[in-house]
Amino acid sequence: MFDQIVKKLSSDAARQTHSDQLLARYFEANLQQIPFETAASIAKKMDLSPMTVGRFLRRIGYNGLDELKNDLKRISRKGGPKSSAWELSGSIEDLRRDQQEGRLVSELIEQQIDVLRGISAMARSxxxxxxxxxxxxxxxxxxxxxxxxxxxxxxxxxxxxxxxxxxxxxxxxxxxxxxxxxxxxxxxxxxxxxxxxxxxxxxxxxxxxxxxxxxxxxxxxxxxxxxxxxxxxxxxxxxxxxxxxxxxxxxxxxxxxxxxxxxxxxxxxxxxxxxxxxxxxxxxxxxxxx
Known part of the structure; x- marks a missing residue:
């Protein structure tokens, strides 16, 4: 199923417009981080509107971001490539608690963990x-x-x-x-x-x-x-x-x-x-x- 998601993101349907190309590359490079995202947060990072993100997801076969998250969660449970959203949930909760207490470096550490997971997935492609x-x-x-x-x-x-x-x-x-x-x-x-x-x-x-x-x-x-x-x-x-x-x-x-x-x-x-x-x-x- 993970390969099917990557295939959708690499398809012609996912790259019809300039915005599509930006979003396809973002999703492909950041599948490990999607569980933490919302359409609004992705739109803000890409200087796009949440509606544009929604249209892109529908174009590749998802009714919304939650549906893609559910697919990723099923993959994790079946032993596929892990998403740190579930595999590291305990550690991430500790990091979030540290952040709320003013330890801002914990946010950087959390991001670094997710980035390394994403690069690890890329290295298997x-x-x-x-x-x-x-x-x-x-x-x-x-x-x-x-x-x-x-x-x-x-x-x-x-x-x-x-x-x-x-x-x-x-x-x-x-x-x-x-x-x-x-x-x-x-x-x-x-x-x-x-x-x-x-x-x-x-x-x-x-x-x-x-x-x-x-x-x-x-x-x-x-x-x-x-x-x-x-x-x-x-x-x-x-x-x-x-x-x-x-x-x-x-x-x-x-x-x-x-x-x-x-x-x-x-x-x-x-x-x-x-x-x-x-x-x-x-x-x-x-x-x-x-």
């Missing part, structure tokens, strides 16, 4: 498997990101260098991205990482890369309304917003799990590469010897 396969099989992998999240993306690319060769982080300082567009590698992959507010370069870079025959894996959030049009694979982050600003935890967690999935897929090749890395670390003296 066909789309995730396709992303991992594409990364591990590409001849050359280029990573690009911008502004404040570029630091997280750079760390991801450096961790990936421990897993496999042919990883290049592009900061765009040369103004051309020539290291990617001028590469002679036949099977090139661009991992493009960007979230709201989006950089002006992100979509043009994705478009030009695809025109050049480069596969584009986009890691983004639910506010990206062109992910389906201008990428070959998109991994959409579960939404999470703290009282002051957007949290970087979902992005860091997703990228960390992506590195781990690639490591597991490549297996013994990673062990050999780790030995090379260790030798080089000892040679240049930047790391304390063990």
């Amino acid at each position: 066909d789309k995730w498997d396709k992303a991992v396969s594409t990364i591990t099989n590409a001849e050359a992998v280029f990573v690009a990101s911008f502004q404040n999240i570029a630091g997280i993306a750079r760390y991801f690319s450096e961790q990936m260098q421990y897993v496999r060769g042919g990883i290049t982080f592009m900061d765009g300082a040369n103004g051309t991205y020539l290291e990617m567009f001028g590469s002679s590698a036949r099977n090139r992959l661009l991992i493009l990482i960007d979230c709201r507010r989006f950089a002006t370069k992100t979509r043009p870079l994705a478009k030009l890369a695809r025109e050049a025959g480069i596969t584009v894996l986009l890691v983004t959030d639910i506010h990206c309304n062109w992910a389906d049009e201008d990428s070959d694979i998109s991994l959409v982050l579960p939404s999470m917003r703290w009282r002051t600003w957007d949290s970087f935890l979902p992005l860091a967690a997703l990228l960390d799990l992506l590195v781990t999935s690639c490591l597991i897929t490549l297996g013994d090749d990673v062990v050999e590469r780790a030995e090379l890395v260790r030798t080089l670390q000892n040679t240049f003296g930047d790391f304390v010897r063990r």
